[in-house]
Every structure is written in structure tokens, then in C-alpha cells.
Amino acid sequence: MELKAFIQLLENEFQVEDEHCTLQEDTQYRSLGVWSSMLALIVIVQITDTYDVVLDEEDIKRTTTVRDLYELVKQKQQA
């Protein structure tokens, strides 16, 4: 599981909402204007599809940056 590919996966979904949106590992993604409960569901579905890790609302709330989310998925994948 690579950070770069993870960021790209998320960025693709954020750009469906805002084509100019770019993400970095330190982006506080839940503070962005495009973030919504619907985008959260899409992100969770993509992470489930790609990494076979299923997150819920509390998991998402525990993360601030893209890297936090990446680390959480990685940790759950290895558990």
C-alpha cells in the first residue's frame, strides 16, 4: 500500500466534486469545502474496494490529515 497511490485514489473522488481540488499528505481533508457525508461514503466505498478495509464514521472522525487516514487504513489492513 503506497501513500502516493492512496492520495491519488482520494484525489480522484474529491475532484468529482471540485475539479481543482488537490490533496497532499498533510491536507486536512475534512476541512475542505467539498467534504460532506456523501463524499465520506464514496471515500469509504473506494477504500473498501481497493484495500479491503471497511471504515465507519468514528474511524473517519479520528483522522485529520490524508496521512492520518492512510495510516489508519494501513493499520487496519495489517491487523
Add this chain to the structure above:
Amino acid sequence: MDYPYLSDKEKQFISKSIGINKRRIAPDGITASDLCFEAAQKLVSELAWSKDEINILVFVSQTPDYITPNTASVLQHRLGISQQCLAFDVNLGCSAYPYGLSIVAGLLQNMKGGKGLLLVGDKSSQLVSEEDKSAALLFSDAGSATALEYDDQAPNMWFDLCTDGSGAESLMVKGGAGRHPFHSASLDKTEESPGIIRSELNLILKGLDIFKFSVLKVPPSIRNILEAASVSKENVDYFVFHQANQLINKTISKKLGIDSDKVPQTLGSFGNSSSASIPVTLSSELHTTLSRGKHRLILAGFGVGLSWGTAIIETDSLADIPLIEL
């Protein structure tokens, strides 16, 4: 969808991602039991059953006519069914159909005979706040009737029925019953977060929790029942899932490696019709197919409770009765 509480993008999300384009809402004064009554009248007539022969009536719903008595008793009288009929309600939602089939089939098995009616339906529109954008555009109202008759030559029906009450608050109407009785402020609405305005009598829906629950619990349940019945997924003609969210059903199908041709969908036309979504899908998408020869089906319902149930059933030339629109 003409709905002022959602942006155009949010409406697009509901249509494209969740998969809902149209919903069916019953008018004021029509209850879930009214919808089931119409379905039962049509079904009993088409089958040419005598109402004196029906000795089981089970009504599965979260929207009964009254707190008491049970709605099944009201329906027994209204349908003109014999008094030699056991009748009771079961409070279940999205998992209602596999549970209901199990209950009626089990009763018939114990009686070694008889005929049963399973009536499953909900008027979810009466539970949802129109000002709650997390739930308002998802649900439809529908009722169904299924006739079951004991046949000692019939193939086995297989069930995997499960519960996890730790998730009860993920789908809940908190007020109006024993724990939080109706009081003077029960109808007052508050804005719990932007776009989510509801009273304690309205449904709370935590969509992300339901997604996680569904994609984690349903695939193992289906694998379990296939193994128990010694059936391979290739030998199942159709997988009929509860219709809550296209993303959920696609994820479950992908995890199980099921061809989408075997997974009929009615979300687009009917939304989430709660307890009735599986029979609505059977009637709407498969009624002609199932009227011709034998078919093996997996039915999977999952949601409020949290509760989930999977069934393997084999059908043989079912009555060809299309969906009724009132």
C-alpha cells in the same frame, strides 16, 4: 427530484451513487396494512385459495396500524380469514422478508400442513422527517403478500438469521414508545446538524454505519448458507438483496464475485421500500421468470436492529402476478 433541502450535487449523488431516481409515497390515510391487504386480496384470488384454508397470518412491519392490538388480527378479520388462524405481528424492517419466510415455513413444518400468508410492508414515509436530508429522499412505501403451503416433497429452505443489537441506534425512532413515551414536545423539531432537522418521532439513519455493517456482515452470511446447503454460487439463479443503496449492493456482489446479471435492482424506480424491498424486487423484476419452471434464489435482508437474514429458496412455477400500483 423537487426537494429544497439538497443541492443539485447532492441530488446527483442520490441518483448516480445511491441509485434512487423515483420513490412511491402512500397518501395520508393509507397504512402499510392497507397496502398488504390489497396485495393479499389479489394473491388469494389469483391462487383461488379459500380463506377458510388459511391458518397462519404473519404481518412483519415497523409501521403497524396501532400500538395495540396487533395489525395481523385486524387483517385476519378484514380479509375474512377463518378464526382458526394464528395471527401475530413481527417488528422488523430491512431483514423482514427472510425472517418472515422462516417463521411461516417453520410454523407450517411444525403443523405438517396448512396454508400461510406472510404480509410484509412499511409506510416509511410516516417515520422520516422531510427536513432530514440524510433520509428524506431514500424511502418508499410498499406492502407485499406471500402465500406458502406445506408440501412434504418440497426442497429444503435454508436460513441464516442474525442480530447485533449493539448497533440499534444506527437506525432508530427514539420517541413515542415505552422508553421515551410521547410527550408535549415530541413533535418539536431540532436541527441536529446542517440539513438534518427532525423530531424524536422521526427516523435516525446513520448511513456510514449501515454501509460498514452491511458489507461486513452480509457476504459471510451468504457464504455460510451456501456452505450449509452445499450449493455453489454458480448454481444460484438470482441473488435478491434488500434495496437500500446501490453502493452497498455493488460492494457485496463484488466481495462475493457475483455477476451483476444475477442481482436484480429496483432502487432506481422504487427507492428503499424497507421491509418490502425484496418482494417488491421479486414482483417487479422476476415475476414472469419465476412463473416458468424451477429457480434457486438467495434472498438477503439487512438493516434496522441491527438484524440480517439470508435465505436459500427454490421456487417452482410461481403464480405470475405483477406488481400492483394503487
